[in-house]
Amino acid sequence: MDFVGGTKKEPGQHWKKMYVSTGDFKVIDELGNFLLLQLSEPKILFSSSYSSFLFPREFTAIRRFYTSDEPYQATLKFFFFKGDKIVENLLERIYKYTKWNEGFNFTLNIQPYQVDSYSELCDKILNALDVAGQDDKVIVGGVIGYSNEGSCENLFAKAKASSLINQIATHLININKIRSMLEECKSKKGENLYDCNAYKAYIYNNIVQLYAKAGGIPWIPGENLLQNTAVIGLATARMDREYVVGVAFAIAFLGKEIKSFLTTSTYNLNELDKDILKSKGIYIPRKTVEELLKGIVASCKKRILTIRRFVIFQTPIIVQEELTGISEVLRENDWFLVHVKNYGFPKRIYNTQTSDWGPYRGTYLLDKDHLDSFKDTGILKAVLATTGRAFVRSNRGEEEIPLYKATPRPIELEIHASRIAGSKPLNLSIYIGRLILLLNKLDWEAYTYWPKLPFVIKYAQRVATIISKVDEKTRNKLKYALSLTPELRYIM
Structure with missing residues (x-):
C-alpha cells in the first residue's frame, strides 16, 4: 500500500x-x-456489495443496508437472579431484535436459567464454562455485579480465564450498568423507559457482540x-x-x-x-x-x-x-x-x-x-x-x-x-x-x-x-491456552 x-x-x-x-x-x-x-x-x-460507511452508530441504518452473506447461529445459556425483570426484558428484546428478517443473518437461541442466590449464580456461570466443552455454537452468559463475595469475587476475570482455557465464548452483563442507564432514561421526560435511545443502543451493542462471539465479522x-x-x-x-x-x-x-x-x-x-x-x-x-x-x-x-x-x-x-x-x-x-x-x-x-x-x-x-x-x-x-x-x-x-x-x-x-x-x-x-x-x-x-x-x-x-x-493453578492453564494463540472473541 x-x-x-x-x-x-x-x-x-x-x-x-x-x-x-x-x-x-x-x-x-x-x-x-x-x-x-x-x-x-x-x-x-x-458487505463487499454495499456502500461504505464512516460510523455504524445507528443500527437501524446498518439493518437497512446490510445483510450478512454467511449465516451464524448460537445458543446463549444465560444465568441471572430469579425475578429480575430488568434482565428478563433485556433478554426478550435481544431475542426479538435478532429474529428480524433484516440485518445480521444470525439465529440466537436463548436458554434462560434463573437462580435463587448470588453465590449460586456465580457458581452456575463458572460450572457451565467447565462442562460446555469446545463448542462454537454455545455462548455462556450471565449477570455480574450483584455481589463481589465468595465465588463472585473477580468473577469477570475467572469467567474470561475459563472462556480462554475451554474456548467457549462468554457474554457477561453488568447489572449496575443497566440500572444506571435506566435511571438516566427515567430522568428524560416523555420517554418510555425501555424505548430510551441509550437503552436501545445498548441492546444493539449486545447483538453486535453476540454475533462476533459466535464467529461472525460484523x-x-x-x-x-x-x-x-x-x-x-x-x-x-x-x-x-x-x-x-x-x-x-x-x-x-x-x-x-x-x-x-x-x-x-x-x-x-x-x-x-x-x-x-x-x-x-x-x-x-x-x-x-x-x-x-x-x-x-x-x-x-x-x-x-x-x-x-x-x-x-x-x-x-x-x-x-x-x-x-x-x-x-x-x-x-x-x-x-x-x-x-x-x-x-x-x-x-x-x-x-x-x-x-x-x-x-x-x-x-x-x-x-x-x-x-x-x-x-x-x-x-x-x-x-x-x-x-x-x-x-x-x-x-x-x-x-x-x-x-x-x-x-x-x-x-x-x-x-x-x-x-x-x-x-x-x-x-x-x-x-x-x-x-x-x-x-x-x-x-x-x-x-x-x-x-x-x-x-x-x-x-x-x-x-x-x-x-x-x-x-488457573494462571498456568491460561498461559498454556494462550500459547496456542486462541481467538480474541473468547475474551470479549
Whole structure:
C-alpha cells in the first residue's frame, strides 16, 4: 500500500503550504511547534456489495443496508437472579431484535436459567464454562455485579480465564450498568423507559457482540490500511516480582476480514535495567519481545499469510533494547512501534468553532521538529483526538454529534519506524493516525462510542490483567491456552 502523498519541502516555505491536502487529510494550520491536520475517517463496509460507511452508530441504518452473506447461529445459556425483570426484558428484546428478517443473518437461541442466590449464580456461570466443552455454537452468559463475595469475587476475570482455557465464548452483563442507564432514561421526560435511545443502543451493542462471539465479522475495513499488515497490541500487569505481557494481534485476511488472536509472556523484574526502570518506568526487555514476535510470525506463517508490515502499539515505554529486538526479528519487514500514552497527559484539544468547544475526532497535531529530524532519528511524535465530534450517517441522514461524554482527552504518540524507503515522515504519521481511527471502529464490544485506544491495546491489557488476578493453578492453564494463540472473541 502506498502512503498518502505530499509535496517536497522548499527552503523557507510555510508549513501550511508545504504539503498538499489529500482525501486522507487536510492541513488546517500551524500551532506553535505543531502542524495541525484533520484526518479523514477511514471507511468501513458491512458487505463487499454495499456502500461504505464512516460510523455504524445507528443500527437501524446498518439493518437497512446490510445483510450478512454467511449465516451464524448460537445458543446463549444465560444465568441471572430469579425475578429480575430488568434482565428478563433485556433478554426478550435481544431475542426479538435478532429474529428480524433484516440485518445480521444470525439465529440466537436463548436458554434462560434463573437462580435463587448470588453465590449460586456465580457458581452456575463458572460450572457451565467447565462442562460446555469446545463448542462454537454455545455462548455462556450471565449477570455480574450483584455481589463481589465468595465465588463472585473477580468473577469477570475467572469467567474470561475459563472462556480462554475451554474456548467457549462468554457474554457477561453488568447489572449496575443497566440500572444506571435506566435511571438516566427515567430522568428524560416523555420517554418510555425501555424505548430510551441509550437503552436501545445498548441492546444493539449486545447483538453486535453476540454475533462476533459466535464467529461472525460484523463489518470490515473499507480501505486498504490493513493490507498485508499485522497489528499488535502489548500491555503489562504486575504479579509480585514478575510482569505479565498481554498480547492481542489482528490480521486482515485479504486486507479485509479481521481475525484477532491472543498470546502472552512473562518476565522477571530482575531482567530490567535498574537505572532505566528508575528514570523512565516499566518496559519490555529484548528477550521477551523477540520471543513474542517470533511466535506471532510463526502464527502468521501457519495460517499461510503474507505479512509485509507489522504495526505494534504498546502502553509501556519504548527503550533501545526493545527496538534492537524488533529490528532483529522483523529485519525483512517494514515495522512501526508506537508508544500510546493516554494517562498523566496534561494536553487538551479545543475547537472554538463548535458549540461546546469539542474537537473533531481525527484532529492531529504533528511535532514539526521530529518531522524534520526523522531521517536521522526514525522517531515521530504526535497528539491525536480519537474521541470528539463527528458527522454520523443514520436513517435520518447525516448529523454532527459528539462521540464523548466528557472533555475529550487526546492520546500522545511516539512513533518509531523502520526506515521505509521512499516514504516521507508526514505520510508515515498520517498512516498511523488513520490506522488508529480505524482500529477504534473494529472493537465490536463497544460500537456506539469507541474507546480511545486501538482495540489491540484494550484486549492486550485485559489479558494481562486477567492473568494477574487469577490463582496460580488457573494462571498456568491460561498461559498454556494462550500459547496456542486462541481467538480474541473468547475474551470479549
